[in-house]
Amino acid sequence: MKKLMNAPDAYVDEMLEGLCAAHPTLVRTGERGRVIRDARAPKNGKVGIVSGGGSGHLPLFTGYVGRGLIDSCAIGEVFAGPAVGDCVEAIKAAEGGRGVLRLYGNYGGDRMNFDLAGELVEEEGIRTTTVLGCDDIASAAPEESAKRRGVAGLILAYKAAGAAAEQGADLDEVTRVAAKAVERMRTIGCALYPCQVPGAAEPTFTIGEDEMEMGMGIHGEPGIWRRTLAPADEVADEMLERLLADLPQAHQERVWVLVNSLGATSLDELFIIYRRVKAGLDRRGITVLRPLVGHYATSMEMAGCSLSLIGVDDELDALLRAPADCPFWRNQP
Amino acid sequence: MKKLMNAPDAYVDEMLEGLCAAHPTLVRTGERGRVIRDARAPKNGKVGIVSGGGSGHLPLFTGYVGRGLIDSCAIGEVFAGPAVGDCVEAIKAAEGGRGVLRLYGNYGGDRMNFDLAGELVEEEGIRTTTVLGCDDIASAAPEESAKRRGVAGLILAYKAAGAAAEQGADLDEVTRVAAKAVERMRTIGCALYPCQVPGAAEPTFTIGEDEMEMGMGIHGEPGIWRRTLAPADEVADEMLERLLADLPQAHQERVWVLVNSLGATSLDELFIIYRRVKAGLDRRGITVLRPLVGHYATSMEMAGCSLSLIGVDDELDALLRAPADCPFWRNQP
Structure with a gap:
């Protein structure tokens, strides 16, 4: 697959250089420049929030570093977790004296490194907690929801927890809010075309010119079924039904909806999907x-979309609406 | 090419339905629902600004309907101009008693219909003027710049003229600002993969798996050369050199830069390009x-990007920074 890039080895660093050049509130730090922090972080007396993961998902993760979202981010190679040292640096960059929430997606490598980093900073007197994004319902059964992968829904957990931290909540409270957002969040994706890791010989998966896959993960992890491409309305209906079958009834009164492009899929298509999702929810x-429709968490040029629902109460709704200042979050007052 | 869609004939209407459902400031009107207006338009005593063109370029055109940008928009089928009746409706929706600027891209069909619509509304006492976006330097030689097509740069003309209108400028003044923005704007695009019009049997063009095309238009109009895909830095350098060779020296002191994805091209790649463009401008x-990097004017799932420069003075810079409220414009204070 063709990309506008130079040497594959330089892909992530050049991307981060451009990202920070375009967005002066983002600062590169860490030994190898793989930590992105808010230029205004750490904020004294505020609970810090750190995240991280592999590159290739912009705006996730680094694009959500900003006031009212996350303070810093450790970033790895494309689709590869961040290094332990960078996780440590990112936690320190977020520490404003009241502890740091580690809030990231549920992937084995990321967990191992963030856990080790947590132990290392504890020795320096920084208290940390962990909440894992695990919203992808296709990746494990409901009774094993702790095994689920984190995908686009993580952004709304950033937003809710980030607003709580900005409003002065303590670490336990910020952690509670993040966990509550995760608990009420469900996502499912579908893919039409793969992406390709820079320098890799082949795309992340192969799929027939008339096929789609339901439930595929953002790194091309296998989904629930693969069949002939269905009309958008059928796809939207099935995604919505699957989410609602999984989300506890108690959280189905009021929702925020996120229709997210995995990369190549156009806004046109996202709006066609949203239109049907909205009708299904109305019915x-x-x-x-609030509906959010756009590019929030991508897999480079992968084609497809994800649908996320978060069942909110007044507290979560207010936190999601609270003003933030970050390159890729639009305020939703 | 696979898309998340239903019947091709329903593509535009379903997209518009979803767009307006997701963004309550956008209202569908016109006989066939092909006019999108700001829910707050027309604003009494404000000069109106109307635009329009074919679908398939979101966020352009309809995504920029909002306060401080354009008041209304007539939208056609994918890559096909709007109907005369819809242009008339869109002009009327923008008229707040001080006249309406028709500000759209320089394409024959759009011009014919907007010109006729202008004549029709003049009979009803609505004064209109026209400024055409013609920023694509690959589409005609500098001495024939009036023949150039309008592409992504149109958005910054919306922004400047929209701010002037919002600040109370009269029609002549809003028209002058739009013309000034267009005069100082240059864009060039490059394409890696084509898109496909819904229902069409084939993509808009074919291109080899190792090829790129420099200067291609947003509907797949032929560009300047087609060769083996070059490294991103070479592509960025050539695009920048071509723009600077075309933009009068007097407008090369201070610029806003727009690096725009044509659709499938990822933010990663755009930032790699922007990094190099920034270095070239610094040098x-x-x-x-201000740099703007993202999806501003796309061609559905086409892969590639465009680079735009606008040489600004204090007046244009202030107008571009002025606050606006629109689904797809982020304020740049």
Whole structure:
């Protein structure tokens, strides 16, 4: 697959250089420049929030570093977790004297390194907690939800927890809010075309010119089924039904909806999907408080989309609406 | 090419339905629902600004309907101009008693229909003027710049003229600002993969798996050369050199830069390109006042990017920074 890039080895560093050049609130730090922190972080007296993961998902993760979201981010190679040292640096960059929440997606490599980093900074007197994004319902059964991978829904956990931290909540409280957001969040994706890791010989998967895959992960992890491409309305209906079958009834009164492009899929298509999702929610008497439709968490040029629902109460809704200042979050007052 | 869509005939209407459902400031009107207006338009005593063109370029055109940008938009089928009746409706939706600027891209079909619509509304006492976006330097020689096509740069003309209108300028003044923005704007694109019009049997063009095309238009119009894909730095250098060779020296002191994805091209790649463009501008002593990097004017799933420069003075810079409220414009204070 063709890309506008130079040497594959330089892909991540050149991307980060451009990202920070375009967004002066983002600062590169860490020994190898793989930590991105808010130029205004750490904020004294504020609970810090750190995240991280592999590159290739912009705007996730680094694009959400900013006031009212996450303070810093450790970033790895494309689709590869960040190094332990960078996780340590990122936690320190977020520490404003009241502890740091580690809030990232549930992937084995990321967990191992963030856990080790947590132990290392504890020795220096920084208290940390962990909440893992695990919203991808296709990646494990409901009774094993702790095994689920984190995908686009993580952004709304950033937003809720980030707003709580900005409002002065302590570490336990920020952690509670993040966990509550994760608990009420469900996502499912579908893919039409793969992406390719820079320098790799082949795309992340192969798929027939008339096929789609339901439930595929953002690194091309296998989904639930692969069949002939269905009309958008059928795809939207199935994604919505699967999410609602998984989200506890108690959280189905009022929702925020996120229709996210995996990369190549156009806004046109996302709006066609959203239109059907909205109708399905209306029909069930579920109120959409806010829809977000666009590129939030991608897999480079992968084609497809994900649908996320978060069931909110007044607290979460207010935190999601609270003003933030970050390159890739639009305020939703 | 696979898309998340239903019947091709329903593509545009379903997209518009979803767009307006997701963004309550956008209202569908017109006989066939092909006019999108700001819910707050027309604003009494404000000069109106109308635009329009074919679908398939979101966020352009309809995504920029909002306060401080354009008031209304007539939208056609994918890559096909809007109907005369819809242009008339869109002009009327923008008229707040002080006249309407028609500000759209320089394509024959759009011009014919907007010109006719202008004549029709003049009979009803609505004064209109026209400024055409013609920023694509690959589409005609400098001495024939009036023949150039309008591409991504149109958005910054919306922004400047929209701010002037919002600040109370009269029609002549808003028209002058739009013309000034267009005069100082240059864009060039490059394409790696084509897109496909819904329902069409084939993609808009074919290109080898190792090839790129420099200067291609947003509907797949032929460019300047087609060769083996070059490294991103070479592509960025050539695009920048071509723009600077075309933009009068007097407008090369301070610029806003727009690095725009044509659709499938990832933010990663755009930032790699922007990094190099920034270095090239720095080396020449040209000040980047603001960079915009993202999806601004696409061709559905086409892969590639465009680079735009606008040479600004204090007036244009202030107008571009002025606050606006629109689904797809981020304020750049």
